[in-house]
Amino acid sequence: MKTIKYAFYIAAACLMAGCYEDKGNYVYDDMLEDITVQLDETFNVRQSKEAFTYTITPEITTPDGDKSYLEYAWTLSTSGPMSLPQDTICREETVTLEIDPAAEDFSYTYYLRLYVKDNLRHTTIMRPTQLTIFKPYTDSWIVLHEADGHAELGAVEYANGEIFVTPNAYTQERGESFQGQPVKLYSWQYATDSYYWLYEAPSKLYALTTDPQESGLLNQVNGFELMANWNTLFTEYQIDLIDFDNLDFYGGSYGGISFTNGHAFRAQTVSPVMFEMHPGSALMGDYYAAKGIAGPHAGILFDNIGHRFLHCDLQSSGDSWSGYEPSGIKNGGDIRPIIYRNGLDVVDVSAIEPDEQILKFVNGYHYEASGIAPWQKYSAYAWTVSPDGMSHMYVFRYYAFTHDDVATVSGHYDFITPEGVTEDTPMTSGSTYSNIIFYAVGNKVYRLDFTSGTSSVIYQHEDAGAEISALLMAHNSSFPNDVDTEGSDTYGHPYSRTLGVAVNTSDGEGQFVVLQLNTAGNVDSDHLYPSTQVHTGFGPIADIAFI
Template sequence: MKIHHYTLILISLLFAASCSKDIGVYEYHDINELKISGVASTINLRRTLDTLHLNPTIDATLDDGDINRYSYAWVLSSGPKIFDTIGREKNLHYPILLNPGPYNLYYRVLDKKTGIKGMSNITLNVSTAFSRGLLIMGEDEEGYAEAEMLSMLNDTIHFKHLLSESGLPRLREPVNFFHTGGTYDPYIKLWVNTKTQSYYLDRVTLKSTPANTFSRLIYASESIDQATLHPVVIAPQVMQANGYNTSSGGSSYRVILTKAGDIFACYLAINGGDFYTNPVNKASDAPSVRLVAAPYLLYPINNMSSFMWYDIKNQRFLNYTSLGSTNPAAVLTDKDDGTEPFPWNQAKTGRKLVYAENTRAVESGYANGISFAIMKNAANVHYVYKFYANGSAPARIGAYTISSIATNFDKADFYAFSSNRTVIFYSVGNRLYAYDYNPGKERVYEFPSIGNDPITMLKFDTQINYATNSLYIATYNSSTKGTLRRFIVGSNPNVVELLPQENSTWTNMVKIKDINWRGLN
């Protein structure tokens, strides 16, 4: 026991001696710790318009005032293996000429006396001046088609003369300025569509050449009149502010309807891109005969996996579910027992299609967006058809006869269906009306506050934030030119109110025919 006790004492003395020697071995020095501040972690920039100005603050714990003590590097990365040093000064002033996309910017500060480094990482999101905003198509003072844009990035900028300065020939009969949306770059296009010709533009510069036509994308064996082979309707539309045309990103499908009433359908991934074969505007009861389609494609905005179209010759709605093939459209069946709100085949009713529109309206069982059509018969009586143009068995939801109280409905220049209420806005010249078609509660309203200028467009927002029930109204006169205003349709079920929105009036524009949203490059 004693031997064990003495052994422990000896070990303790040796350990203490060892520790006392270690105290004299190490020398401790303060290091120059570097802290970088004054730089945001994420910065949004516009190509060619913006210059990146960064003036970071560097706090050093041992700063001796020697400005030559430090070296700097600004390193830009656009991928895991692509790096470029764009600056070697403390501050950075860098004009943005980068292609649109995300970048990583690394700031490195080196203390050359100690080898200590300070680091800061910044995410740069580069877009073009034209990456986000309202695309506007209309006529200039000479009656030529002209495109403009309300760019809405950090602030709102009105860009003019986009079509006339694009490098394309002058065009007439404007239809729309349309961004296809999506997430996969090779499938995205930006179209200027008119009834005289249509072209796709470079999405960054908005320039084009006469070679950029729809015919360049077609590999058809059928004879097609080249003079009418250009888009007037493209589906699906952008349906989110981020530029997506489905809730999950990019749609797998694209459908294009031309001036001649031909329809081309494409499954983008299978086709290897935005390419098309023979037209699909044929019916299963005559699969070799091309039928002229009315200028509307009817589908659920939230998710287009099929679409409907209207056969002008036979006055009937047809259904197309074979996207990715050239199969004919299905002829939909009708009952003769009066149990259905309306027949798909309108030949028996003597009614013809006047107008059609897709909305973001939803009901139980119809979650992806309801479509509407306005019909009229030989006696000039008008009807509204409400249906769900989805899948192999589209659903007829309702039919409504337009009451005689709807002043001038039969003379309307433009129509617009609310997604949130049973209301149709329509205009005749400079007069704006709203008709509530809710059965048993039909009412009509007139809005003289719109003014004396002729109305050139009515369009509800179904792309940016449809829940606000925003109605865009365009007017024009030769002195002040085009005006675009955004209104909110009130939610009071007992009255239709039209409420002007602050900072949502734009002037000195073209004679507007159509607007569409662009949310990405």
């Protein structure tokens, strides 16, 4: 069982030298030693903005309890665990490292050796270890929950087999709390352009509370600094068009799209500010964007007026703008019809049955990782329902929006709507799952094969009265490197098969559950971390994100 540390603040390097001559006459076999030296192989600490200290204390015992005849030497290297000679930094039993992230010789990994010389038995014991400094909130879960009557951001971070849970990460980092209530989280899993976005981070994090002025784009690397609130992101000219109670946002390679109140708004890769997308010249009739989704280079929306699916063009239309203060009102891009391709498309989505209503969009399968533009070859699933209790699944391929020789709609399936599924049902999928959606009803998570309409339970919370409020695959869309196995080397399991589950228990508490799934979509065996993780300390959870 891996150690779980509840971190309510760790702050953290630069060291001074001498030189210890490693003569190699130390004893490796614990069974032959009269003294015992125990030292963890790895210590982990989150990087702080300021200089900090970290203390390492070994467990050393002698047969007679006397340590007066022992001598100690701690050595350090930043170039590798086998590098010799190493600098001697301490001759005490316990070593304290002073770490300054701004120093020229700062490193994310410090390799140490502890030499313990027994002057009574004339032996020397060596124990290696390392201190790893990990970047804050990188490949981590963010949990939006309620604490003490206000919104709070918690975090679940991973480093070298350890899990760090910080229920009050936002308040700790900022020194103050949100005032509003929690509403929604969004992540755009592409790195920021530091020149235009004014900060450098591996992904973009957006938080929404009931106060749009205090929430918006957050810089997780700099303690959740508010880079732009929602009024800035949508500009004063458009703010009256926004329904903050019903706002969805998705990001890809060519920008992000928000869907709200019947409108679609686009953000640029070089600007977080969003401008409304407008009907292109080929689009006939009025439209109302009931729901939508964005992929690598295109978006899809469902038009409630025309009962049709429409294409949001992110590549070849609209104005260009950058930074946080673009001048004037911009055109976010064209909304276009999706033209039926006879002999390719399995169904015409330009005019579906008038009684079908959109339930949810979910990004899904990466169906081809080679050939031309594999970064575009992701699927999107659109789930509609009819009054007769039937469900309908449309499988879109983003690649088709820039290539006219393939089907835009490659699949269409009808099945009985599973019990309990509504517009508010949490749903997700991942790039390794073909024609599979995961959804939650009550305290259970289901795996749905929509080609057959078969649902099976893959997880059930022990509290029968619990409600699952959010469900998210860590990697659930397209990514810059097209690697569906990302996470395997560091986390020990692909992020595209790592499922986050927000559970609100019957006693009013929030629990965050992480499930590691196998390729069939069931809970896998343990790897570097447990396949089922239950993290506590949260209030009622509104939403989750992976950054």
